[in-house]
Every structure is written in C-alpha cells, then in structure tokens.
Amino acid sequence: MKTNKPNIDPALVREIANLLSESDLTEIEVQHEDLRIRVARAAPTVYAAPAPVAVAAPAPIAAAPTPSIGAAPAAAAEDVSKHPGLVTSPMVGTAYLGPEPGAKFFVDVGSVVKEGQTLLIVEAMKTMNAIPAPRAGTVTRVLVENAQPVEYGEPLLIIE
Secondary structure (H helix, E strand, C coil): CCCCCCCCHHHHHHHHHHHHHHHHHCCEEEEEEEEEEEEEECHHHHHHHHHHHHHCHHHHHHCHHHHHHHHHHHHHHHHHHHHEEEECCCEEEECCCCCCCCCCCCCCCCEEEECCCCCEEECCEEEEEEEEEECCCCEECCCCCCCCECCCCEEEEECC
C-alpha cells in the first residue's frame, strides 16, 4: 500500500524557523492545502526570567520600604491577575513603552489616560500594534519593561 505523504521542503522549514527566531515568537504554524508545518520552541524559561528580576531590582533601591516590598510580590502576583483594571497583551510579541527608541514613553505610573489612548506598542511579525486603554483612569503600575518579550494574556499594566 502506498500512502500520500506530502513532500516537505527542508529549506521551507528552515525559513519558518528563522522567522520564529527573528520575531521572538514561540510558535509558528503554516497550512497550505493538505500540508501543515508547525515550528515551535520551548522558551518559557527565557520569558519567565525577567519577571523576578524586575520585581527584585526595586527592593534594594527603596531602602526604607524593603520589608513591605519583600513580603508583597507573592501576594501582588496573585492580585494582579484578578485586578479589574488589568491590561493584558492581546498577542505574543515585544512590548515597547515608547513610539521609538529614545522617545518618551506613552504612559508612566501616575499618567491619566483616556479610553482608546495608546498605552504601549506590541511588535509582532515586524508589525507595530498599538495597545489602547480599555477605559479611562490612572496608570498605577507598569508590569513590563521596554523591549520585553510578552506572551498572549501576559499582564502589561494596571489602570485604576
């Protein structure tokens, strides 16, 4: 018995893998007729590493409140995911807090924003996607750093 296996071009797979590397994505799937190619990489540890560094780094700077900051990250991490003003990433990509390198950030902690105002940009597949404010309010926390890779649903900032 003969089976109909599609002839997969190794150069095509390499090209898709290169797109994966260039775009900081973790997975790409391409389908054309009966041929489906999925290229993925296991990179959760790469994206998870910056979060503890970002939380731990401010503690030494603020010497007086260190005890409360040291006790808060575990509780704050839980509260953040259920916060009603949480803005999450709608896609996988790289978060940029300003419109271009060296430019002033769109928002900072304490910024008053209007509904629809651009909060930051998430670059995905070389396309810059403006992330608008879902509601008016004041930015109380920025949870990502400039040029940080983000996953779908990852917390970006909080508006109260």
